Amino acid sequence: MRLLTHNMLSSNIKGVTNGFPLRIEVEKVVEKSVDFNPDFLKNMFAKIEYKALVEASRIMGYAELPDHAEPSMLESDDFLRKFHHALMELHLEEGTLVCPETGRRFPVNKGVPNMLLHEDEV
């Protein structure tokens, strides 16, 4: 699971008002290289919740992303590359995603999160 995906995931358990972001518990992180594409990154920058990305990347062991970001920083190649690395190249291979409201744990195995709910949670 990439942080791009994590930035989109939200706990959809019944009764939860804000299930985003899911807290990450790391067991295994893998880095996989992805082609660098500035246009895509700029498109994504507008969508993502940057603060959640920074926190998640730190938990995954990458501390290079600045705490705050402005759209103007997208002109900087240095920032774009760090953004690219955090968003696209860090994979949570094994771990858990935790709902911020209920504490419900969603497992991540072999890079695949399982977000299915139990009958009593829908």
Added chain:
Amino acid sequence: MVLGIASASRFYFKRGFGHSSVIRSSFCSLRSSSDMKEVSSDKGSSGSALAGGDSPALPPVKVGASLRSPSSVVQSTPEIEKKYVHRVYDAIAPHFSSTRFAKWPKVSAFLNSLAAGSLVLDAGCGNGKYLGLNPNCYFIGCDISAPLIKICADRGHEVLVADAVNLPYRTGYGDAAISIAVLHHLSTERRRRKAVDELIRVVKKGGFVLITVWAREQEDGALLNKWTPLTQKYLEEWVGPGSPRVRSPSSPLTLESIPEAEENGSREQLKEFTDKYTDLRSLQLRHLHMNSQAADLSLASLTKKGCEDQQEFFVPWHLPYHRAEVSGASANAVASGLAKKDDKKGAVVYNRYYHVFSEGELEK
């Protein structure tokens, strides 16, 4: 929506990332018996989450069927889907995947028409046939079948296990969403409607959604005869509104009583069978996106489907004996009545539930 990105640079999301791009054969891996246990649809690795992992803040657990609120009736999975969709696809996953290679032209055209750099969400992605089809877009797929998702993950795609009726995505994140041959597996109109609502919710305002389902009206009317209609008795027991009922052991709803559908044993014949169903109701829901924020979908009244207007079917899937998975999960399936053996055709026959869409139904 303004199409076109000025930059001419192409980029690729490498599938495999240094893995070989050869699809790793799943023939040797037997499905674990846990797939065939009588569990709710959210099986798989989340099964252990019930034991002690949950915080005390969770509401009390068991609710009787009659106490369920309308919204939970929509979202909790009806028995017919568990038996005739989820368990079947889990059991046949590798075989099913090996037959899903032909890409439907309308879907390809839609995906290739999207702006470069789009984020595309595939809800019910199956074996990931369409993931990465447009190399200029980024795809995230989900499916309720963990074995099918595993096949996608082995090919290097970004995927997760989730329910199309309740997508775990933030609102308005995607640029486009697709639902290809998925909605017809949902057994009630409310669930189908909810799944459509979800597709619209997860894309941004002005984004595109493509939904493809099997149509009742086929060019070759004789093909419908190959499918097994659910009789009125089954419609009452399984598909009617209200809480799903537990299937009693003495219920006649075993596959013995359903007439055998026609032969489609070999892989070549299966491909032919699939290709014939090109008359699909592909629908671009572009116009709904003018109101995607308002989510202005008024509920049509539930229509009761009479026998003469048959739309609920069992469609057979013949899983040949020589497929390794037959000895594992399918032995259980035959024993529990989910499937039956056909020695004449050399295959285990599963029935999959489909609601086929009549003309105009999808637009409602």
